Amino acid sequence: MKKVIEKYPLGAVVLLLPFWIILYIGLQPLADAFVSLTNLPPGEHITEALRFFVFEVPKVLMLLTLVVFGVGIVRSYFSPERTRKILGGKSLLAGNVLASLLGVVTPFCSCSAIPLFLGFVESGIPLGVTFSFLIAAPMINEVALVLLFGLFGWKTALLYMSTGLLIAMIAGYVIGRLTLEKYVEPWVYEVKAGHFEMVEEKILFSQRIIAGIDAVKEIVAKVWIYIVIGIAVGAGIHGYVPENFMASIMGKSAWWSVPLAVIIGVPMYSNAAGIIPIVQALLEKGASLGTVLAFMMSVIGLSLPETIILKKVLKIQLILIFVGVVAVGIVVVGYVFNLIY
Amino acid sequence: MIIKVLGSGCMNCKTLESRVIEALRELQMDAAVEKVQDYQQIASYGIMHTPGLVIDEKVAVAGFVPTVEKLKEILIAHRST
Numbered sequence: 001m002k003k004v005i006e007k008y009p010l011g012a013v014v015l016l017l018p019f020w021i022i023l024y025i026g027l028q029p030l031a032d033a034f035v036s037l038t039n040l041p042p043g044e045h046i047t048e049a050l051r052f053f054v055f056e057v058p059k060v061l062m063l064l065t066l067v068v069f070g071v072g073i074v075r076s077y078f079s080p081e082r083t084r085k086i087l088g089g090k091s092l093l094a095g096n097v098l099a100s101l102l103g104v105v106t107p108f109c110s111c112s113a114i115p116l117f118l119g120f121v122e123s124g125i126p127l128g129v130t131f132s133f134l135i136a137a138p139m140i141n142e143v144a145l146v147l148l149f150g151l152f153g154w155k156t157a158l159l160y161m162s163t164g165l166l167i168a169m170i171a172g173y174v175i176g177r178l179t180l181e182k183y184v185e186p187w188v189y190e191v192k193a194g195h196f197e198m199v200e201e202k203i204l205f206s207q208r209i210i211a212g213i214d215a216v217k218e219i220v221a222k223v224w225i226y227i228v229i230g231i232a233v234g235a236g237i238h239g240y241v242p243e244n245f246m247a248s249i250m251g252k253s254a255w256w257s258v259p260l261a262v263i264i265g266v267p268m269y270s271n272a273a274g275i276i277p278i279v280q281a282l283l284e285k286g287a288s289l290g291t292v293l294a295f296m297m298s299v300i301g302l303s304l305p306e307t308i309i310l311k312k313v314l315k316i317q318l319i320l321i322f323v324g325v326v327a328v329g330i331v332v333v334g335y336v337f338n339l340i341y
Numbered sequence: 342m343i344i345k346v347l348g349s350g351c352m353n354c355k356t357l358e359s360r361v362i363e364a365l366r367e368l369q370m371d372a373a374v375e376k377v378q379d380y381q382q383i384a385s386y387g388i389m390h391t392p393g394l395v396i397d398e399k400v401a402v403a404g405f406v407p408t409v410e411k412l413k414e415i416l417i418a419h420r421s422t
Contacts, residue, residue: 079404080389107404111351112391114380119389191384312380 009209024062031055049239056151056231056277061224063150064143065216071142072215075107076208080116083133087125092176095129100168103136104161110138110306117313118191127184128176135326136168139301143223144272151280159337160293164301167329174325183318223273230277237281250287257291258334262327265298272300289341294334302326342372342420347383347393354392357406361394364412370420 031054040047083106087099108116113134120130140161148157250257275296283292307319314322344361348354358376365372377383377395386395390404394412396419407415 081403084389107390109351109353111349111353112389112404114349115383115391116389118380118384119387122384187381191381 009206027059045239049235052238053235060150064146067142067146068216068219069212072212073208076211078106096132096169096172099129099132100136100165103133104140108137113309122191126176128172131175132168132172140164147276163333171325171329180318183315185313188313226274230274234277234281241285244286250291258294259331261291261295262298262330265295266302268299275299288338290334290337294330297330344372345375345377345395347377348391349378353406357392360409364409
């Protein structure tokens with residue numbers, strides 16, 4: 001199987017895609033059939049929780065596989081080196097917009113945050129522009145978007161993406177205007193990076209498909225367990241927590257719910273895969289969309305481990321300003337959505 | 342031949358290091374494998390994307406973990422130059 005895919009990657013994808021679509025369409029009847037096999041009485045808590053679980057787990061995993069594959073191909077066109085080249089010499093505002101967008105498509109993991117930061121600063125990219133990238137990259141990731149699309153629908157996924165981009169652009173711009181270069185560790189500016197020329201090999205499309213398959217292997221292997229646990233907890237909430245239970249705590253009328261959600265969310269560290277299924281169940285029980293969005297963004301976008309890593313290159317004042325500016329942006333987004341919906 | 346594995350101790354860097362050692366053993370090549378964890382040094386090679394692999398001061402890999410097979414190809418290519 002593996003050999004065949006490596007030899008005929010395009011053919012394998014073309015053949016597997018219809019199979020994927022048929023299976024995806026068939027998931028609901030399959031899940032219903034499975035639930036009716038268990039002879040549990042329909043409408044009971046346990047039955048509905050089980051139905052939710054056996055439908056959502058394969059659905060989300062299938063969506064994830066497809067999207068991670070697609071994103072893997074897209075990312076093979078981008079590299080941090082290329083992104084740096086694109087961002088070089090851009091003015092502040094245009095740079096912020098561009099950096100946020102590139103943050104979405106450039107491959108990024110928080111363990112690379114420092115080399116990336118050094119590389120950006122060293123080639124003269126303004127601090128604010130660098131921050132736009134560093135905010136957008138973790139906040140808007142393919143796993144979050146898939147889960148939002150799969151569990152909430154495309155409108156919410158789009159909303160999350162566009163508000164996330166907006167926060168990255170504005171927060172980066174604000175940080176840029178504050179001229180905080182003095183809060184960067186001085187050694188950062190002394191780094192003389194050697195400029196090796198990455199041999200830009202001509203990459204065949206079949207190699208990009210293999211890059212997509214590799215991305216699936218890597219990411220799905222890493223997050224599937226969080227998705228299963230997240231959906232299991234979500235299924236429990238779905239089946240057992242009474243309707244409108246969350247309304248008083250996370251509902252619209254509770255004005256303090258948005259800042260509270262952010263304060264709880266910032267130090268919490270979970271990847272998108274674990275948190276979103278839980279959040280979806282909360283929404284169903286009366287939590288309001290703005291509060292839920294704010295909570296999700298603060299958990300995914302601002303993570304404690306990443307800020308600790310950044311401590312090596314940034315003074316504490318700048319880290320606090322960075323977290324503060326982003327947190328304020330998220331709170332504003334939360335309120336706006338509570339107002340609209 | 343001096344091989345340096347660049348990275349700050351994340352999962353990928355450890356995987357890369359063990360694969361390099363594996364590839365060397367399979368090729369029966371002798372080389373010193375060093376770990377570089379200092380960010381300043383990592384940056385001095387110009388890579389922005391860990392893990393990185395540097396063979397005789399030349400960047401061979403940046404930003405991904407190649408398979409053992411691919412590493413063998415890289416090592417052989419470097420040996421012949």
